[in-house]
Amino acid sequence: MNAPVDPNSQTFGMPPCLRVPIAAANLDAIETYVGTVRRTVAGRDGQTKALLIEPHRIGEPEKPEALLWEHADRESYIDRLYPALQVWVHVNYRRYRKAYLDFGMPIPSAGPILDHIQNREAIRLRNLSHPYIRLCPVSRRVNSSGGHATGTEGMEKENLRADLASPQKAEEKRKFFASFKIVYADPIDLTKMLNIPTGTKELPGVATMLRMFYLPGSF
Numbered sequence: 001m002n003a004p005v006d007p008n009s010q011t012f013g014m015p016p017c018l019r020v021p022i023a024a025a026n027l028d029a030i031e032t033y034v035g036t037v038r039r040t041v042a043g044r045d046g047q048t049k050a051l052l053i054e055p056h057r058i059g060e061p062e063k064p065e066a067l068l069w070e071h072a073d074r075e076s077y078i079d080r081l082y083p084a085l086q087v088w089v090h091v092n093y094r095r096y097r098k099a100y101l102d103f104g105m106p107i108p109s110a111g112p113i114l115d116h117i118q119n120r121e122a123i124r125l126r127n128l129s130h131p132y133i134r135l136c137p138v139s140r141r142v143n144s145s146g147g148h149a150t151g152t153e154g155m156e157k158e159n160l161r162a163d164l165a166s167p168q169k170a171e172e173k174r175k176f177f178a179s180f181k182i183v184y185a186d187p188i189d190l191t192k193m194l195n196i197p198t199g200t201k202e203l204p205g206v207a208t209m210l211r212m213f214y215l216p217g218s219f
Contacts, residue, residue, distance in 0.1 A: 006182040027051075050088070
């Protein structure tokens with residue numbers, strides 16, 4: 001099934017074969033743009049905290065135009081980006097690893113850390129604009145690379161805090177994030193999901209992957 005795309009969301013110039021949802025504003029958005037909810041875990045407050053999703057898009061994408069799909073590790077990449085099942089959790093849910101295992105999801109030896117692909121602190125700084133986040137198993141090296149102060153997450157949080165310090169910019173950000181229901185993976189997110197360290201400062205890991213993501217002449 002071809003997954004619908006939120007028309008208001010940023011897709012970062014990605015071709016359709018690499019438009020991967022990683023965060024959602026609510027459960028309705030997950031059902032519409034991500035997939036069918038098969039199982040859930042609720043908290044004491046009755047709020048859904050974890051979801052097992054059968055995604056609309058499973059396996060090799062239609063029209064695999066990006067060079068990524070010609071890579072020797074393409075089968076692994078397909079399984080990482082478009083697996084048969086996904087686990088999504090609320091940003092503030094602490095027992096996400098238990099939920100992941102209770103859903104019967106295996107943790108590959110190559111990826112023992114369950115990474116919230118969308119930065120949790122960034123979501124909180126954005127007033128929980130998209131509180132449901134996709135989990136992805138990654139290596140410890142990938143996780144530590146992204147979480148470093150000069151890594152992708154550290155820089156994102158620093159930029160957000162700078163914007164939120166200005167009331168005008170804060171209001172602009174609030175309206176912007178409220179304008180769409182799904183967050184799609186950007187090149188940094190995709191690099192992490194493929195279990196490749198992003199690096200720090202100039203993000204060399206991401207730089208080496210750009211030509212694999214974008215179509216020739218598109219950037």
